[in-house]
Amino acid sequence: MTASRALPGPHASTLDLGGRTALVTGAAGGIGRACVLRLAAAGAKVRAVDRDDAGLQALTEQSAGLPGSVEPHVLDLTDLDAAEAAAAGTDVLVNNAGLQLVRPIEEFPPDVFHTVLTVMLEAPFRLIRGALPHMYGQGWGRIVNISSVHGLRASAYKAAYVAAKHGLEGLSKTAALEGASHGVTSNCVNPAYVRTPLVEKQLADQARAHGIPEERVLSEVMLQDSAVKRLIEPEEVAEAVAYLCSPQASFMTGTSLVLDGGWSAH
Template identity: 75%
Template sequence: MTAPHSSTPPFNPPFNPPDPPPSPADSAIDLRGRTALVTGAAGGIGAACALRLAAAGARVRAVDRDGSGLDALRARAEHLPGAVEAVHLDLTDLDAAEQAAAGTDILVNNAGTQLVRPIQDFPPEEFRAVLTLLLEAPFRLLRGALPHMYERGWGRVVNISSVHGLRASAYKSAYVAAKHGLEGLSKVTALEGAPHGVTSNCVSPGYVRTPLVEKQLADQAALHGIPAESVLTGILLADSAVKRLIEPGEVAEAVVYLCGPHASFITGSTLTMDGGWTAH
C-alpha cells in the first residue's frame, strides 16, 4: 500500500537571492524629463525604487542620512538612462526636508524605522520620533513638492506604507499609528491633487527582505524568548499565505507602475502586497 499523496505545497525559503540590478531593457515606462525624490534611498526598498526609476529615465534625488550607502547607490546607477543624485539629509530636519522636495515630479515617501515594545514600555520620545519620520516628514515633503506638481499639471506621489497601515500587530504602537496616518494623508493628497493632475497612492507590503525586518527578528526574538528563525516562520509570516519575504525589487515595480501613464486613474488607493495576509 502506497502512502497517500500530500497536498501540502512545498515551503519556499523566506530568504531569497538578491534581485539583479535593473536594466534599461526592463523598463517599459518612460520617465525621461521627470524628477523623482526617494527617501530612505541608501538601501532596501528605497534603493530599489531609486534604481528602478532611474532605469525608466528619471532624474532621482536619493535622500538618506547614510552617506556611504548613497555613494554605493550612485555607483550601481551609473549604467542607467536616468541619473541618481545623492542628497545627504536627516528627514527629522523638517524644514530642510520640505526644501529638498521643491521641483520634484515624483515623490516616493519610503524612509522608516521601527521599535518593538509593549505600550507601557514604549519610550514617549521614541514614539514621537517614529511619527516624525514616518508621518510628519512625508507631510512636509508634500508641502515642498506639490506646488511644482500643480504648476506642471502632473505629479505622482507614492507612499510606501505597510500592511500595518491596514492591520495592527501587538508591540508596534508607533509604527502602526504612523502607517495608518500615512494612508489617510495619501487619500487627502489624492482628493486635493486630482484637479491638478496629481495622483497619490500607497504601496503596502508585508515583510520585505530589508535590514529593518532583520532588526525586527532580533527584537521580537528577545521579546518572546525564542530563536530569530522561529520569529520569521512563527510570527512574521504566520498569517501570510505566501511563506517568504517580499523582495525590494517587487515593491519597486509596483511604485514605477503607479508612476506610468496607464495609472493616471488610480488615486487614493492602496496596492497591497502582503502575500494574502489581509485575505483572512
C-alpha cells in the first residue's frame, strides 16, 4: 500500500513569491491595485500595467515598504504587440483590465464593442502568448484571469462585456489544458459587483437603461440576484488571486473561482 503524502501544515498557506515576477493589467485602481499590493506583499516584483500614469505613480508610492517591488508600466492594451512584449519573462500573469458600457444592442456603438473585445479578450490572449515561453521554460506559471459573474451569466444591456468575459472563460480553459504538462495553471476569478470606479460609473447608465433613479440601481439591479446584499471589496478578489498562486492551488486549473454572493446559485 502506497503511503499517503503528508498534508500541508496549518501555516502552509502563507504565500511566498520571492524571486517571482508578476504582471497585473488595469493596475492603477480597483481590483488591479489590490492585486498588485497583495502580490508585492508576497515578495513578487510586480509589473503594474495601466494607461493611467498618475495612478501608477500613486500605486508605486503606496507600495513602498512591501517585501516585493512595483514597476509601473504605462501601456494602452489596444497596442497588442506592446502588450505581448510586456508579458515576456513573467511568472504570474493577472489579466484584469476592463471597461464597460451599458446600452441596448441596437444602440451599442460598434467601435466601443470592438474596443471592449480588444482590451478584455484579445489583449489577454496576447499577454498569455507572451508569458508562456518563460513559464514553460521553467516548468511553473500562474495565469489568473479576472472574469466576472458575467462570464457565467448574462445581463441585459452589456453585450460587449458579457461576450468578452464568456470568451475569456474559454481562453482560460484552453490555456489550462495546454499548460498542464508544463506546470502552468490557468483559472478565472469571477466576482459579482466589486466596489470599484468601474461599478460606480455604471450607476447612471443603469438608471437610464432601466428607467429608475440612480439611488435604486444598487439594490434593484446590481444586488438583486445576490444572496449577500453588499458589494465585494477589491481586497477580497486579490486574496482569491493570491490563493491561485499558492502551492495549495497547484491542482486547480481550468476552472472558475466564483465570488458572486450566491448569484449563480439561483
